[in-house]
Amino acid sequence: xxxxxxxxxxxxxxxxxxxxxxxxxxxxxxxxxxxxxxxxxxxxxxxxxxxxxxxxxxxxxxxxxxxxxxxxxxxxxxxxxxxxxxxxxxxxxxxxxxxxxxxxxxxxxxxxxxxxxxxxxxxxxxxxxxxxxxxxxxxxxxxxxxxxxxxxxxxxxxxxxxxxxxxxxx
Numbered sequence: 526x527x528x529x530x531x532x533x534x535x536x537x538x539x540x541x542x543x544x545x546x547x548x549x550x551x552x553x554x555x556x557x558x559x560x561x562x563x564x565x566x567x568x569x570x571x572x573x574x575x576x577x578x579x580x581x582x583x584x585x586x587x588x589x590x591x592x593x594x595x596x597x598x599x600x601x602x603x604x605x606x607x608x609x610x611x612x613x614x615x616x617x618x619x620x621x622x623x624x625x626x627x628x629x630x631x632x633x634x635x636x637x638x639x640x641x642x643x644x645x646x647x648x649x650x651x652x653x654x655x656x657x658x659x660x661x662x663x664x665x666x667x668x669x670x671x672x673x674x675x676x677x678x679x680x681x682x683x684x685x686x687x688x689x690x691x692x693x694x695x
Contacts (some may be wrong), residue, residue, distance in 0.1 A: 627665055
């Protein structure tokens with residue numbers, strides 16, 4: 526009631542609650558009722574171990590998105606590369622409303638090694654995130670600019686998508 530737009534960064538696996546069970550159902554109901562965006566710390570498949578990795582397994586995040594396609598979801602950390610692994614999330618009329626942010630992307634999906642996790646994200650679903658102070662915003666923006674060469678796609682990622690998502694003027 527005080528104006529919150531969303532909840533997150535939710536970590537059901539490390540917080541000990543079942544995203545696909547009754548707690549997840551309650552969360553979805555509450556988010557739907559309040560019009561809240563839900564942001565999850567999504568853990569990529571494989572990868573290397575690091576402090577704070579556990580949060581929400583990619584397969585469970587994907588299942589939740591398909592189960593509640595009317596909710597707006599954000600997968601932190603490129604959603605665990607959700608758009609690389611699940612073609613059914615492509616933003617079509619019947620696809621779930623899933624955004625991803627670029628938080629910690631240079632550590633998890635270095636553009637210099639392979640930009641595919643970043644470039645696989647549809648242009649209208651990518652949000653700037655840095656995980657500051659872990660990564661400075663300047664570094665994160667430089668990484669995005671190195672991977673995204675189309676000006677419209679870059680403008681969307683660096684603020685246009687967030688403005689639309691939050692109902693702010695463009």
